[in-house]
Amino acid sequence: MSVFTMDEAEREAVLVPELAALTERHRATCRPYRRILDAIGAVPPYERLMDLPWLPVRLFKTHELRSVPQEQVFRVLTSSGTTGQQPSQVYLDREAAAAQTRMLAATLRVVLGERRLPMLVVDSRSVVRDPTLSARGAGVLGMMNFGRDHTFVLDEQGRVDAEAVKGFLERHGSRRFLIFGFTFMVWLWLRDLGADLSQGVLIHSGGWKRLAEQAVDNAEFRRRLAAECGLTRVHNFYGMVEQIGTIFLEGPHGDGLYCPDFANVVIRDPETWQEAPNGVPGLIEVVSTLPTSYPGHVLLTEDLGVVRGVDDGAWPGKRFEVLGRLPRAEARGCSDTMGQVG
Amino acid sequence: MRDTSGADTGATGAGDGTSQARGGTSQARGGASQAGGGAVVRVRFPWEERVPVEVLLGQVRGRLEVGDRRVREFLAEFGRRLLRPTLARRHPELGSLGFFLRPSELARTIEGMAGEHVRVPRGLIFHIPPANVDTVFVYSWALSALMGNRNVVRLSPRSGAVAEAIVETLQEALREADPVVGQTQRIISYEREAEAVTTALSAACDLRVVWGGDRTVQDVRRYPLPPHARDLVFPDRSSFAVIRAAAWLCAPRATRVSVAEGFVNDTYWFDQAACSSPRTVFWVGAEVDCDAARADFIDHVSRVVTARGWGVDAAMAVEKRVSTYGLAAEGVAQSVEFRGNALANVTLAAADQAPRRWLGAGTFAHARLGSPAELAGLVERRDQTMTHYGFGRPELEELARALAGPGVDRMVPVGSALSFHRVWDGVDLPAEFTRLVTVVR
Numbered sequence: 001m002s003v004f005t006m007d008e009a010e011r012e013a014v015l016v017p018e019l020a021a022l023t024e025r026h027r028a029t030c031r032p033y034r035r036i037l038d039a040i041g042a043v044p045p046y047e048r049l050m051d052l053p054w055l056p057v058r059l060f061k062t063h064e065l066r067s068v069p070q071e072q073v074f075r076v077l078t079s080s081g082t083t084g085q086q087p088s089q090v091y092l093d094r095e096a097a098a099a100q101t102r103m104l105a106a107t108l109r110v111v112l113g114e115r116r117l118p119m120l121v122v123d124s125r126s127v128v129r130d131p132t133l134s135a136r137g138a139g140v141l142g143m144m145n146f147g148r149d150h151t152f153v154l155d156e157q158g159r160v161d162a163e164a165v166k167g168f169l170e171r172h173g174s175r176r177f178l179i180f181g182f183t184f185m186v187w188l189w190l191r192d193l194g195a196d197l198s199q200g201v202l203i204h205s206g207g208w209k210r211l212a213e214q215a216v217d218n219a220e221f222r223r224r225l226a227a228e229c230g231l232t233r234v235h236n237f238y239g240m241v242e243q244i245g246t247i248f249l250e251g252p253h254g255d256g257l258y259c260p261d262f263a264n265v266v267i268r269d270p271e272t273w274q275e276a277p278n279g280v281p282g283l284i285e286v287v288s289t290l291p292t293s294y295p296g297h298v299l300l301t302e303d304l305g306v307v308r309g310v311d312d313g314a315w316p317g318k319r320f321e322v323l324g325r326l327p328r329a330e331a332r333g334c335s336d337t338m339g340q341v342g
Numbered sequence: 343m344r345d346t347s348g349a350d351t352g353a354t355g356a357g358d359g360t361s362q363a364r365g366g367t368s369q370a371r372g373g374a375s376q377a378g379g380g381a382v383v384r385v386r387f388p389w390e391e392r393v394p395v396e397v398l399l400g401q402v403r404g405r406l407e408v409g410d411r412r413v414r415e416f417l418a419e420f421g422r423r424l425l426r427p428t429l430a431r432r433h434p435e436l437g438s439l440g441f442f443l444r445p446s447e448l449a450r451t452i453e454g455m456a457g458e459h460v461r462v463p464r465g466l467i468f469h470i471p472p473a474n475v476d477t478v479f480v481y482s483w484a485l486s487a488l489m490g491n492r493n494v495v496r497l498s499p500r501s502g503a504v505a506e507a508i509v510e511t512l513q514e515a516l517r518e519a520d521p522v523v524g525q526t527q528r529i530i531s532y533e534r535e536a537e538a539v540t541t542a543l544s545a546a547c548d549l550r551v552v553w554g555g556d557r558t559v560q561d562v563r564r565y566p567l568p569p570h571a572r573d574l575v576f577p578d579r580s581s582f583a584v585i586r587a588a589a590w591l592c593a594p595r596a597t598r599v600s601v602a603e604g605f606v607n608d609t610y611w612f613d614q615a616a617c618s619s620p621r622t623v624f625w626v627g628a629e630v631d632c633d634a635a636r637a638d639f640i641d642h643v644s645r646v647v648t649a650r651g652w653g654v655d656a657a658m659a660v661e662k663r664v665s666t667y668g669l670a671a672e673g674v675a676q677s678v679e680f681r682g683n684a685l686a687n688v689t690l691a692a693a694d695q696a697p698r699r700w701l702g703a704g705t706f707a708h709a710r711l712g713s714p715a716e717l718a719g720l721v722e723r724r725d726q727t728m729t730h731y732g733f734g735r736p737e738l739e740e741l742a743r744a745l746a747g748p749g750v751d752r753m754v755p756v757g758s759a760l761s762f763h764r765v766w767d768g769v770d771l772p773a774e775f776t777r778l779v780t781v782v783r
Contacts, residue, residue: 032671039670039678056664063671270656271683283656302660329661331474331615331700 003106003260004249004315011264011317012049018289019297020046023053026295030067033295049266050275054285054298060088060242068093068293079135079241088242096293100245101145103290107247107260108146111201111235118172119147120165120200122181122189124154135241136182139205143180153181153189160189169195182206183236187221191228198230205237205247209324218321222254238303238322242296246288248320256308256319263288265320267307268300281306281323302326381538384531386497386509388516388524395542398494404525406490408461408776409452412520413487418445420515429511433504435611439477442762448488451764451772455489459778463490465548467775470562472554473498475612476505481762482551482771483527489775492526494543499531540565547571549775574774576767579617579726580698583608583756584714587627587635589732601731602642604757608729610652611760613703618727618752618759622696622707624717626732632710644681647704652684654703659683662702669697675707694720718744725749726767729756 006014024044027034033055037043042053059065066073074094078087092100121144127137128144144150151168155161168177173195179202181190186204190197202225211221218236225231238257239247248257248265259265266275267282276282284305291297304323313319383398385391393401406413421443424430430437441447455461467486471479483495497505509529516524532539544550544565552562553576563573583605590598609619623639625632654662662680666688669675674695675688686705690696693709693716701707711717714733728750730738738753751768754761764771 035673036667036670039675040667041677056660056667058660058664059667059671062664062668065671270659283660300660300663302657326657326660329655329657329702331613331703 001106002110002315003103003262004110004258004317006261007311007316008318011259011261015262015264015287015289016046016049016052019049019052019287020044022289022292022297023295025292026067026297030065030295032063032065033067049264049287052287052298054300055295057088057240057242057299057301060090060294060296061086064089064091065294065296066091067295073293077241077244079138090242090244090296091294092244093293096291099290099292102245103260103262104142104245104247105146107249108203111203111233111249111252112146112178113176116146116148117176117178117201118149118151118168119144119178119180120151120153120168122153122179122185124156124158125152126156136206139182140180143203147178147180153193160192162193165193165195173197173199175199176201178203179231180204183208183221184210186225187211187216190231191224193229196230197225198232200229200231201233201235202231203235203237205239207325208322212324218254240286240301242299243286243288243291245290246286248286251314251319253314255313256321258313258315258319259317262290265305265307265318267305267320276307278307278310283326284320284322381532381536381542383536383539384499385528386531387512387529388527389513395539398528398530399542399546402466402492402494402526402528404492404522406463406487406492406522406526408455408463408490409488410490410522412522413490414445414448414452416515416519416523417443417448417484417488419518420512423511423515424508429507433507435477435504436507438761439480439508442481443484451485451488454764455772455776457778460781461776462779463492464775464777465491466546467491467493467549467551468543468547469493469495469551470553470558471495471497471551472558473500474502475616476502476508478553478762479505479529480508481766482553483529485764485771486551486775487523487527489772491549491775493528494547495529496540496543497529497531499533501531537565549574552576574769576617577724579724579767581618581620581727581729581759582622582624582696582725583620583729583731584624584626584711584717584733585635585639585730585756586732587625587631590635590639591631593732598638598642599646601756602639602646604755605643605729606646606650606652607757608759609706610647610650610704613658614705615700615703616760620727620729620759621698621701621705622690622709624693624696624709624711624720626711626714629710636708640681640685640687644685647681647684652704654683658703662686662705665699665701666705669701669707696720698722698724714741715744717741717750721745721749723749727752727754727759729754729759731756 027037037053040053046052072093073091074097075092077090077092121140123140127134128141130137151164153160153165176199179200181204183204183206222234225234234254236250237247246263248259251258264287266285268285269276269282281304284301284303285299286301287298289297303325305320306323307318307320310318381395382392383395385393421440424436424440469479469483479495479497483493486493544567548571550567551574552559556578559575559577612619625636666675666678666686669688670678673691674697676691677689679687684704688707690707690709693711696707696709730753742753
């Protein structure tokens with residue numbers, strides 16, 4: 001059963017009441033959230049997605065926002081994000097943790113199928129062994145749940161382990177298998193393998209900044225992988241720890257990221273804060289019904305994006321593109337001469 | 343300009359001048375591992391060159407006296423050039439700097455130094471100004487030079503267009519100046535990773551002047567000074583405004599407009615991050631008056647901001663949401679109201695919760711006080727400038743005495759928050775830049 005089924009009108013009709021109810025539920029159970037809503041004068045009814053009050057995602061780095069009692073917290077997720085910043089803290093109870101795992105699986109199943117596939121990881125095993133797990137390591141570890149016979153493309157020294165890859169492809173290369181890696185790692189290492197990856201399904205994430213610096217966009221990325229490795233099933237995704245379990249997945253034709261049925265995006269004009277028309281870039285607001293244990297159901301990210309189309313692609317709903325990160329605000333203050341800016 | 347001082351630079355550049363010039367940056371970066379030797383700095387004034395820090399220190403020679411005529415003439419010439427319409431239009435903040443350097447102002451500063459003791463320069467002063475307020479370094483350097491010191495100013499390699507304009511103007515003014523100015527004054531740049539440079543300059547100076555945040559001050563203190571030398575530090579400060587509600591409500595419209603304009607200058611000029619820019623506005627009076635005055639004040643400020651075309655970019659707009667929502671989450675803000683992205687107003691739940699940290703350009707916390715005397719329980723050591731409207735001088739002086747313990751170094755009318763004065767942060771700068779010799783006969 002696919003989670004990419006609802007067209008935009010249906011999605012809005014289903015999500016708005018659920019998210020409005022979540023807003024009031026978090027208002028009742030999370031005191032800092034209630035204080036924010038009171039201070040900005042946010043009151044129901046919320047009739048459209050647009051009307052729902054949003055939180056800046058960075059608040060999860062600066063404040064403890066939790067809608068369940070401490071003793072019900074089953075897992076605290078942290079992500080380092082940009083260097084020098086506090087990590088985000090996301091509090092999951094059993095129910096929310098189960099829902100995020102279940103819905104992530106349901107989302108990936110759309111492109112991976114029912115059964116666990118043999119998995120090639122475009123990284124080194126050491127990234128998942130580091131006791132202070134990096135965001136990259138956590139991403140790899142999380143993704144490993146969806147594969148079997150995990151084989152790492154790089155050895156412990158970060159060099160291509162040609163023997164391991166060769167062995168993997170001998171065992172599994174003639175039937176469908178999963179490849180996972182961060183976008184720039186995939187670009188760096190996968191093309192050089194000289195292997196036939198035509199049966200592979202590539203899932204990748206982690207942003208385009210380093211590739212954009214080399215003037216490589218998504219179209220070029222896909223074209224070169226197809227030409228050099230025969231890899232045509234390629235799915236980028238966009239997601240964040242503050243909305244764990246919700247990923248926006250690239251459709252089969254590479255024409256944008258799609259929203260699963262329990263989520264959506266709103267592109268907001270950062271000047272008027274109204275919804276930007278399709279084709280006009282703005283800040284990405286992500287909504288999801290999964291965050292039930294913390295008020296992360298309507299979040300304004302610091303990423304810029306643009307809606308490319310609605311109900312006109314391989315899957316229904318909005319299809320959008322992430323354009324990159326908004327730079328941090330810098331002040332011309334008297335502070336921190338050599339410490340920070342000097 | 344570059345070759346007039348061939349005698350000075352020739353000696354240093356002759357040996358390996360070309361490789362120095364090429365390797366300057368990387369050498370400076372690697373300087374940390376070298377025990378002072380060979381770390382190269384980029385000289386910006388009096389001329390452009392790259393020299394090892396030891397050579398630089400050898401170059402800074404020459405004797406000046408307090409209020410030296412040759413320095414005064416140079417500073418006045420420099421000030422005149424800053425006031426040229428083309429430059430002032432492009433960088434309006436240079437206008438106030440030019441004003442500060444008028445001959446009459448310089449003369450007043452020197453006259454204020456007279457006394458029973460003989461005043462002499464301190465010697466070599468090492469200045470570390472903030473990277474992101476381009477004009478600050480000129481004020482402290484100019485006062486120090488006026489007091490007859492030799493100076494080395496460390497300008498951030500990432501300083502902006504205004505700093506470039508300043509350095510160019512200084513170089514122009516130098517053409518008219520006595521050679522002693524070029525001999526005694528240096529503006530340099532080096533990467534902060536070049537610890538050898540900071541080490542060498544610290545070890546050589548008689549006074550080190552550190553502007554910037556608490557972190558910078560702590561960081562710079564790791565570098566030892568000679569036993570007789572000391573630091574003059576300007577750490578993180580915060581500032582607030584106090585307005586008497588009744589006075590605001592009774593003021594003619596034209597006055598309210600001009601006070602709002604002054605307030606906007608105080609706050610938006612450096613994205614409200616200058617230490618003297620108010621972050622909180624305390625309203626003094628009865629609740630009903632304060633509510634009415636605040637609402638009217640915000641309307642006026644909003645109109646000025648709109649008329650001036652002050653805007654903020656998306657990053658700043660998000661920053662303001664993060665900070666104000668954060669205050670709300672903590673229970674510090676009772677309400678948060680946005681007038682577009684450029685102006686955000688936070689009503690504090692209690693006056694004693696006034697935030698000291700920067701909340702993003704154009705973000706104001708408001709609280710009510712029954713009387714100005716209540717400030718005595720609220721101010722902290724880090725509070726620097728109190729801008730005021732609607733209070734008489736005796737009242738302000740009484741308040742200054744009442745606040746004496748914890749904080750507040752300046753009380754100035756709304757609109758003057760950013761005007762530099764030779765007394766800053768409670769410190770008489772010309773006095774700090776000199777030494778008194780007791781002569782008894």
